[in-house]
Amino acid sequence: MFKKILIANRGEIACRVIKTAKKMGIKTVAIYSDADRNALHVRMADEAVHIGPSPANQSYIVIDKVMAAIKGSGAEAVHPGYGFLSENPKFAQALEAAGVAFVGPPVGAIEAMGDKITSKKLAQEAGVSTVPGYMGLIEDADEAVRIAGEVGYPVMIKASAGGGGKGMRIAWNDDECREGFQSSKNEAASSFGDDRIFIEKFVTQPRHIEIQVLSDSHGNGIYLGERECSIQRRNQKVIEEAPSPFLDEKTRRAMGEQAVALAQAVDYTSAGTVEFIVDGDKNFYFLEMNTRLQVEHPVTELITGVDLVEQMIRVANGEKLSIKQSDVKLNGWAIESRLYAEDPYRNFLPSIGRLTRYRPPEEIALADHVVRNDTGVFEGGEISMYYDPMIAKLCTWGPDRGTALEHMRNALDSFELEGIGHNLPFLSAVMDHPRFVSGDITTAFIAEEYPDGFEGVTLDQGNQQRVAAAVAAMFRVAEIRRSRVSGRMDNHERVVGSDWVVTLQGESFEVRIAADPKGSTVHFIDGTEMRVTSDWTPGDPLAVLDVAGEPLVLKVGKIAAGYRIRTRGADLKAYVRTPRQAELATLMLEKTPPDTSKMLLCPMPGLVVKIDVEEGDEVQEGQALCTIEAMKMENILRAERKGVVARITCEPGDSLAVDEVIMEFD
The missing domain is CATH 3.30.1490.20 (ATP-grasp fold, A domain)
Structure with missing residues (x-):
């Protein structure tokens, strides 16, 4: 077995590979750019080599620099992760020439399958259904x-x-x-x-379902079930699960056998993924083959018990697969949520900055459920503009889909992340969406269910009451503590009353709290009673409560007369007032935000690539105004209405901050 492996990547996938290598007793070498000098994968590896400036095209994808790091470290093998050089045949050739093992497929397979045009022709020749x-x-x-x-x-x-x-x-x-x-x-x-x-x-109403294959250099090949990857935004997967709630065993077998046939047709070795588009009648068509480890591989690992990274390393070492197709059993259900540095309230545009708070839920591996978090960041670290915006991959497993979903909901609610815009609220909203819960999903799910973008979640009446009961009980605990600290009265019951009005999301709930040493019973004016228990302490940013016999997890921030609460995709202000205070609050004027309707604001930090108009131009609704590049994606900003360009405040090549003015209109 190899004694030392270099990971030619960064972030969470580099950390993931390091974990398995350590488990196998293999020393690891990390590479890093200027921006990643203090990154988590650098800390985790046994040694690390600096390879250049922050932009990937000056560091991570410069083959000569990576080869120099390999030579200098004495690494015997290289795992490329995904992205960067993972599917670059020139890199695989350079490794072969240097006598270094590539933890991936042969050069010929990379060339054949890495080019989507060639791969489609080969798939047709191998008898695989194509688009x-x-x-x-x-x-x-x-x-x-x-x-x-x-x-x-x-x-x-x-x-x-x-x-x-x-x-x-x-x-x-x-x-x-x-x-x-x-x-x-x-x-x-x-x-x-x-x-x-x-x-x-483009196949309308499609599902994106992929098959995980694993082959060795001795002619053995198997498939490890499928992954449902239909929840996508801008063709980027957001939520994946295994198995698919749509496939039956007959279709699964047919897809799996075609995937293995394609892999064998190009003498494929290592782990790979064959992606299919599947219509409502379970007709499936080949999309592409990814000759590398997939981002969403953890869900396959969770339902099969197979460590794919370990298998890749063993295959690269010349070993035969120890698993036969008959050994592959799909056990339970797994779901993966990709946590991105993207602001869902700004149409999912990239966000960069420092993680002022990063506390993932506790990882758990029990017989009845699993919580797993693959990540490459840490509290206090920076989310850079130079790389992919992924922060973490949160995964849960349960014996069935419903259980896996419920554990995912609680895990998302427990995930504390501050300092940047992120998609946690959106992920939570999807987990509760009736279409997703039923499994009735396509790749058009986000476009169909959120046509105007994501604007948060309005809780239903029942959940509003549960949150109101929790907030009232929490507020009472905080008031008692405040009274004791102030020393205003020895008997705090004379200071803290029992009658309150909780206002949230436009609804008001009159409550009376009956407290005892073990918790509180919250009485609503409609006769509803809810028992609230928790060990929450005022000031804690996370509250784990039991409300009416059901768990409730809240992210909590103090505001005047209440709390900012985030739960199940909702981000709300919950005010707790005495009845008289609530009466007076209805008379207060609301602050009006400034009018920016005649300005084009930069929706995310980025680089101005192109400006399509000039001062004095008349523009029409939908007309392209400029192009902003952020995190390797080009974003075209368009006119929302007809107008005349009065002033342009930037030029191509400028770096802009979020909400910086690009141009103004008359």
């Missing part, structure tokens, strides 16, 4: 429009060397095709150094 489209190279936007017309709208414009949602656009007409073609080429060039583009039919 209609044009697999030739497309030279310019005019040719793209002509081909799209022949294939039939809608079409998917994709980067041949792409992955992770980069270089992908859906076009529904000629204009969108022209614009999408150019944006896809730009993203592909900057992310992969390869701007080749192809076009295929």
Whole structure:
């Protein structure tokens, strides 16, 4: 077995590989850029090598620099993780030439499957069902429009060397095709150094389901079930689960056998993933093969008990698979939520900054449930503009889907994260969404259910009452403590009353609290009673309570006359007042926010790539105004209404902060 492995990656996947290597008794080498000097993967590795400036194209994807780190460290093998150089055949060739083992497939398989055009042709030859489209190279936007017309709208414009949602656009007409073609080429060039583009039919109402394969160099190949990856935004997966709530055993077997046949057709070794699009009638079509470890691999590990990273290392060491297809059993259900540094209240635009608080839920591995958090950050660390916005992958397992879902809800509510915008509220909202709970999902789920973006969650009446009961009991505990600390009265019962009015999300609840040493019973004016117990202490940012016999987890922040509460996707202000205070509060004027309707504000920190208008231009609704690049994605900002450009306050190449003014209108 290898004695030392270098991980040619960063962040959570580098940390993930290091964990398994340590378990196997293998020493690890990390590489890092300027921005990652104090990163978690650097701390976890046995040694670390600096490889250059912060931008990935000057450090992590510069083959010569990585090879120098390998040589200097004496590493015998390299695990590439995903992204960066993981599917770069030139890197695999350089390793082979240097006599260093690549923890991944052979160069030929990477070349064949890493190019989406070639892989589709090979899939067809191997008898794998494929999506209609044009697999030739497309030279310019005019040719793209002509081909799209022949294939039939809608079409998917994709980067041949792409992955992770980069270089992908859906076009529904000629204009969108022209614009999408150019944006896809730009993203592909900057992310992969390869701007080749192809076009295929976009299957409406599809599910994105992928098969995990594992092959060795002795001719053995198996599949480890499927993953449902249909909850996507901008072609980027957000929530995954295994198995799929949609597939039956017959379809699973057919997809699995085709996936293994494709892997064997290109002499594939190591772990890989064959992605399919599946329609409502369970017809499935090959999308692509990822010749690497997938981001969502933990859900497969949780339902099969197979450590995929360990298997990759053993295969790279020349060992035979110790697992046969008949050994693969799918046990229970696993769900993964990708926690991103993206602000859901700003249309999921990237957010950067320091993690002033980062307290994931406790990791648990019990017979009846599992909570797992794969991460590469820590409290006090920075989320950089240079890399992917992923913070963590939170996973739960249970014996069935309902149990896994409930543990995920509680884990998300318990996840403390402050300092940046993040998608925790959105993830929580999806877990409670009726369509998701039922399993009736497609890749259009987010677009269909949140067409105007995510604006938070309004709790139903029952959950509002539960939160109101919890907040009233918590407020009373805080008031008692405040009275004791102030020394105003020895008998705190004369100071702290029993009658309160709790106001949240536009609703008011009149309550009376009957307290005892073990908790409080909250009486509502409609006759409802709720027993509240908790060991919460005033000032704690997380409250774990039992309300009416059911667990309730709240993230708590103090505000005047109440708390800021976050739970189940809702972010609300809960005010607790005496009846007289509540009566007077209705007479208070609300503060009006400033009018920014005549300004184009930068929605996220980013770089101005292009400005499409000039001062004095008349613009129409929907017209492109400028392009901002953030975290390797291009974002086109458009006019919300007709107007005239009065002033432009920046130029291409400028770095802007969130809410910085880009231009003003008359």
